[in-house]
Structures are given as structure tokens and as C-alpha cells.
Amino acid sequence: MSEQASSIDYIMEKASGPHFSGLRLNGLLSSLSSSSSTSPTHRTCSVSASASPLTPKQPFVIGVSGGAASGKTTVCDMIIQQLHDHRVVLVNQDSFYRGLTTAELERVHEYNFDHPDAFDTEQLLDCIQKLRSGQPYQIPIYDFKTHLRCSDSFRQVNASDVIILEGILVFHDPSVRNLMNMKIFVDTDVDVRLARRIRRDTVERGRDINFVLEQYAKFVKPAFDDFVLPSKKYADVIIPRGGENHVAIDLIVHNIESFIYSAPGSVYTGVDFCKKLCGVSVVRR
Numbered sequence: 321m322s323e324q325a326s327s328i329d330y331i332m333e334k335a336s337g338p339h340f341s342g343l344r345l346n347g348l349l350s351s352l353s354s355s356s357s358t359s360p361t362h363r364t365c366s367v368s369a370s371a372s373p374l375t376p377k378q379p380f381v382i383g384v385s386g387g388a389a390s391g392k393t394t395v396c397d398m399i400i401q402q403l404h405d406h407r408v409v410l411v412n413q414d415s416f417y418r419g420l421t422t423a424e425l426e427r428v429h430e431y432n433f434d435h436p437d438a439f440d441t442e443q444l445l446d447c448i449q450k451l452r453s454g455q456p457y458q459i460p461i462y463d464f465k466t467h468l469r470c471s472d473s474f475r476q477v478n479a480s481d482v483i484i485l486e487g488i489l490v491f492h493d494p495s496v497r498n499l500m501n502m503k504i505f506v507d508t509d510v511d512v513r514l515a516r517r518i519r520r521d522t523v524e525r526g527r528d529i530n531f532v533l534e535q536y537a538k539f540v541k542p543a544f545d546d547f548v549l550p551s552k553k554y555a556d557v558i559i560p561r562g563g564e565n566h567v568a569i570d571l572i573v574h575n576i577e578s579f580i581y582s583a584p585g586s587v588y589t590g591v592d593f594c595k596k597l598c599g600v601s602v603v604r605r
């Protein structure tokens with residue numbers, strides 16, 4: 321054990337006598353949390369109480385929405401990196417795209433991938449419900465080049481402390497949205513999103529530039545205005561500039577950790593949380 325960790329243990333043990341009743345971490349955290357959520361100026365670090373209250377050890381569900389190429393995946397990766405002491409699973413809404421039929425494939429230029437009906441939301445809901453109740457799930461694998469799902473392989477995900485659901489329309493369906501304990505919207509300038517999309521779709525997804533621009537004007541932009549932007553109002557936290565915004569990401573991670581450490585039935589103790597605040601790595605019991 322490091323010197324820093326052992327000295328924190330010493331301080332906490334010393335404090336755990338008659339004086340310790342003054343440091344009830346759960347109460348402290350919940351009062352901090354509720355005071356921040358009532359103040360508009362602290363809105364960026366409040367946690368939504370919209371999902372049903374967490375039962376012991378139930379995973380914390382985070383929704384991350386925003387326009388295509390806004391930096392959602394990048395933000396999720398940064399959150400996951402900082403939550404390295406915990407079991408975190410990332411679920412991409414993209415994995416739940418319905419594979420196109422032969423007829424749809426023949427007229428792929430006319431297919432709207434940005435409409436809510438393009439996703440199998442029933443299956444996505446089933447996935448989040450199962451993961452939330454601690455069951456494993458086999459997530460489909462969608463191929464952006466063929467517009468089909470792999471018929472014989474899946475991504476197996478297991479029970480976790482935190483579930484992050486990322487996608488352009490994860491706030492659209494109320495039954496999915498209501499499973500979330502925290503909702504984040506990544507807000508990136510429209511020109512930046514288009515420039516990134518052109519690069520990604522031509523380089524990584526092997527698309528022709530004319531197809532990308534035509535698809536953008538015909539489907540992506542109108543669907544952003546009709547479905548994605550209106551769902552921004554459900555967000556608890558709005559991150560301007562996506563992954564560049566380290567301050568917002570640090571605040572979010574801090575808030576998630578305070579919930580994990582203070583959840584009823586948590587495997588962590590108040591000492592763990594104090595260690596974490598002091599920058600000491602905490603190992604799950």
C-alpha cells in the first residue's frame with residue numbers, strides 16, 4: 321500500500337471513534353447532490369432523479385446523445401478511462417440499427433438512417449433492462465459498409481457498475497430515456513460535425529463524397545432538427561465542444577463516482593471515497 325493510502329487509512333480510522341457519526345458520507349453526498357440540482361448555476365454537475373431510485377448495487381445508467389460526429393463516442397471513452405476503477409459497459413445505439421432488406425439495399429440512397437424507425441428500439445430497451453438488472457447481454461454487431469448485422473456474432477457484455485448508452489436518438493423514446501440516471505448532450509457546432517462526418521464517412525466507411533453530402537442534406541440535417549435537437553431538453557448536462565471540454569468531463573466523472581460510492585449496498589466504503597478524493601486508487605472489495 322502506498323504511503324499516501326496508508327496515511328489516509330490512519331486518518332479515517334482515527335476519525336471513526338465517537339466523532340465519526342458526524343461524517344455520514346451517504347447523507348453528505350445526497351444533500352450535496354440535491355443542493356446542486358436546485359441551483360440553475362450548478363446544473364452542469366447535477367444528476368437526474370428521473371429514473372427510478374437506485375436499488376442496492378443497481379448499475380448507474382448514463383445516456384449520451386448529440387448529433388452525428390459530435391464527439392459522443394470520444395466523450396464516452398474519456399469518461400470510461402477516468403472510471404478505470406469500476407466496471408463500465410458502453411452500449412452504442414448504432415448496434416441496434418435494423419439490417420436492411422434486399423429491397424432497401426437496392427435503394428440505399430433513399431434510406432433514412434437518422435429516423436427513429438431505423439433502430440430496433442424494443443431490442444435496445446430489452447438490452448438496457450437486462451443489463452440494469454445485472455444480466456449479461458449479447459449485443460448485435462452492425463456493419464456500416466454493408467448496412468447489415470452480422471448474423472452469427474455478437475458482443476457479449478456482462479454485469480457492470482455503470483452502463484453508458486450512446487447514440488443520436490437515445491433520448492427520443494421515453495421508455496429508454498426513463499431508465500437513465502444521468503443524461504448528457506454533446507453540443508458541437510454544426511460545421512464541425514459536418515466536416516468530421518465527411519472525413520469519417522469517406523475515410524473509415526468507404527463512402528463517396530457525393531453520397532455523404534446528399535445524405536446529409538436529405539436526411540441527416542432534417543432529422544437532427546426534427547428529432548435530435550428537440551431531445552436536447554431532456555439532458556441534465558450539456559457539454560459544449562465535446563471531448564475538448566475536460567472540465568465538463570471531470571465534473572461528470574466526479575458526480576458518477578459520488579453516486580457509485582454512496583449507493584445503497586455499495587461494495588465501497590466511506591474510506592474508499594475519501595481515498596478517491598485524495599487521488600488514491602481504490603480496489604473493489
Ligand SMILES: Nc1ncnc2c1ncn2[C@@H]1O[C@H](COP(=O)(O)OP(=O)(O)O)[C@@H](O)[C@H]1O
Pocket residue numbers: 386387388389390391392393394395516517520561562563564
Ligand atoms: N475534439 C475533437 N477534435 C478532433 N476530432 C475529433 C474530436 N472529437 C471527435 N473527433 C473525431 O470526429 C469523429 C467523430 O467523433 P465521435 O466521437 O466518433 O463522434 P460520434 O460518436 O458523436 O459520432 C471521429 O473521427 C473523431 O476522431
Ligand SMILES: O=c1ccn([C@@H]2O[C@H](COP(=O)(O)O)[C@@H](O)[C@H]2O)c(=O)[nH]1
Pocket residue numbers: 387388389390392414417433434463464465467487488540
Ligand atoms: O448504415 C448506416 C447507418 C448509420 N449511418 C449514419 O450514422 C450516423 C449515426 O452514427 P454516429 O456514430 O452517431 O455518428 C447517422 O447520422 C446515420 O446517418 C449511415 O450513414 N449508414
